[in-house]
Amino acid sequence: MNDMTNAFSGPGPDAVFAAYLADGRFMLQRCDDCKKHVFYPRVLCSHCGSPKLTWQPASSQGTVYSTTVVRRKTEQGGDYNVALVDLSEGPRMMSRVEGLAPHEVTIGMDVRAKIIDEPRHGKLLVFMPTQGGGA
Amino acid sequence: MKATDLRGKTAIVGVGLGGLPSAPNRSSMEIQTEAVHHALTDAGLNLSDVDGLFTGSSHAFMPALSTAEYLGIRPKISDTTMIGGSSFVGHLLPAAMALQYGLCDVALICYGSNQGSGFGKLKSMSEPQTYEAPYDPRHPITSYALATARHMHQFGTRREDLAEVAVAARRWAQLNPLAFARDDLTIEQVMASRMVNDPLSKLDCCLVTDGGGALVLVRSERAKDFPKPPVYMLGTAMAHWHRQISSMPDLTVTAAAESGPRAFAMAGLAPADVDVVELYDAFTINTLLFLEDLGFCAKGEGGAFVRGGRIAPGGSLAVNTNGGGLSCCHPGMYGTFLLIEAVQQLRGEAGARQVDNAHIALCHGNGGVLSSQVTALLGDASTL
Ligand SMILES: [Zn+2]
Numbered sequence: 041m042n043d044m045t046n047a048f049s050g051p052g053p054d055a056v057f058a059a060y061l062a063d064g065r066f067m068l069q070r071c072d073d074c075k076k077h078v079f080y081p082r083v084l085c086s087h088c089g090s091p092k093l094t095w096q097p098a099s100s101q102g103t104v105y106s107t108t109v110v111r112r113k114t115e116q117g118g119d120y121n122v123a124l125v126d127l128s129e130g131p132r133m134m135s136r137v138e139g140l141a142p143h144e145v146t147i148g149m150d151v152r153a154k155i156i157d158e159p160r161h162g163k164l165l166v167f168m169p170t171q172g173g174g175a
Numbered sequence: 176m177k178a179t180d181l182r183g184k185t186a187i188v189g190v191g192l193g194g195l196p197s198a199p200n201r202s203s204m205e206i207q208t209e210a211v212h213h214a215l216t217d218a219g220l221n222l223s224d225v226d227g228l229f230t231g232s233s234h235a236f237m238p239a240l241s242t243a244e245y246l247g248i249r250p251k252i253s254d255t256t257m258i259g260g261s262s263f264v265g266h267l268l269p270a271a272m273a274l275q276y277g278l279c280d281v282a283l284i285c286y287g288s289n290q291g292s293g294f295g296k297l298k299s300m301s302e303p304q305t306y307e308a309p310y311d312p313r314h315p316i317t318s319y320a321l322a323t324a325r326h327m328h329q330f331g332t333r334r335e336d337l338a339e340v341a342v343a344a345r346r347w348a349q350l351n352p353l354a355f356a357r358d359d360l361t362i363e364q365v366m367a368s369r370m371v372n373d374p375l376s377k378l379d380c381c382l383v384t385d386g387g388g389a390l391v392l393v394r395s396e397r398a399k400d401f402p403k404p405p406v407y408m409l410g411t412a413m414a415h416w417h418r419q420i421s422s423m424p425d426l427t428v429t430a431a432a433e434s435g436p437r438a439f440a441m442a443g444l445a446p447a448d449v450d451v452v453e454l455y456d457a458f459t460i461n462t463l464l465f466l467e468d469l470g471f472c473a474k475g476e477g478g479a480f481v482r483g484g485r486i487a488p489g490g491s492l493a494v495n496t497n498g499g500g501l502s503c504c505h506p507g508m509y510g511t512f513l514l515i516e517a518v519q520q521l522r523g524e525a526g527a528r529q530v531d532n533a534h535i536a537l538c539h540g541n542g543g544v545l546s547s548q549v550t551a552l553l554g555d556a557s558t559l
Contacts, residue, residue, distance in 0.1 A: 067194065088394050106321040107321070107324060108317055108373050109370075110312070111372065122310050122448055123424075124421055133421055134312065134419075134421040136419070158309070160309075
């Protein structure tokens, strides 16, 4: 019953994830039953349906699964990257890779998560190349 | 009771188009209604005969209510399942079930949009995707670009192969007087067109046009009572695995890999039996993905498959014979146009673009960002 209470009462997974992020922490849910990780945050495990999801710190390591350059006029801010990153824990997320030109991001590139302050969204998860990206 | 019970039980007896190639200063409802009128005339029926309504919209919250009120009809059953542009191919299923169970006698599938001319400004009902929106993907092209990039990476697909799809569609469109884009087009021109979302350029993207489509369906037992040769629904299947691109399990495999085999099983057919193929080509990558997922070629070989004009007029497989979303029309959602073109081909009334001996057509609808997939197999009387 405790698990049910945790899953179905109090701030929901969206709010918890956002609160962690606002605190500078990238946290992922892991299923106590099937042991798989879940992203985006959910009430039930999307692999097995279990409500027993526990927050754990993310490794922050990932690999670029696909990438594109959104072409935009220079006066509107110029081209930018949108990438899909496979986290080492398994789930995939949309993000962007920073620290190099948008077209230099390549599929298979190892990347590391970084939380930045973004004027429009507050804290935002982006990724940097692991190579030369520092700790 | 099993899915195959629906094979051949429903007949399309009327089709109609509206607002093509463009309809400035006409509303979406006006364009849709033009298509409905033509479809009913085609079937020799009146509005008062329609008692089942299957419709959808990207900007109306209760499209069945608005449509029925505008037409002055009182449906006994309506369905507005919204799974994106594939919805109208998907509507074949509830329409067939409603007809089969006697919930209605004449089912109308319809859609219209003035997206091209923009009269009245379209406002999408699409819900924001919380975990993607902060990265400013352009909807929907960024998602399709990510899928394209992955296909190129994994299988060596080239931009020239994508361009081949656009050129084939244009060559079909040049045979269709209602198509929006009919100028000559070469692979070099597609390659040189403005990059929008790498690796997709402007000419890899579908058109933004006006247009409407409508179909009238009845139980097959009375299909011969109508003026035009009936076209039968042999099999239809739906599958969807995700909503947003970041949740798509493998960007090189769509749920068409599931809807296709189920539709073929219902129809008792295989890809080799198909004479005409209508695929939802929102972007050039779609055609490659669906040719692969539906079994016309192996996974990863879509690029090689389309080379040398293979899906163009005169090629070995007739694909998107009206010019597709790339060159015929794409008024926001394209589903009805897949079905209407298939019906016209199976009736033998497709004019200069008519495919010889067309008895079986495959229509494949796509919705969202490669999200929802619906495959339908249609046939003429010889296929029953
Ligand atoms: Zn689980």
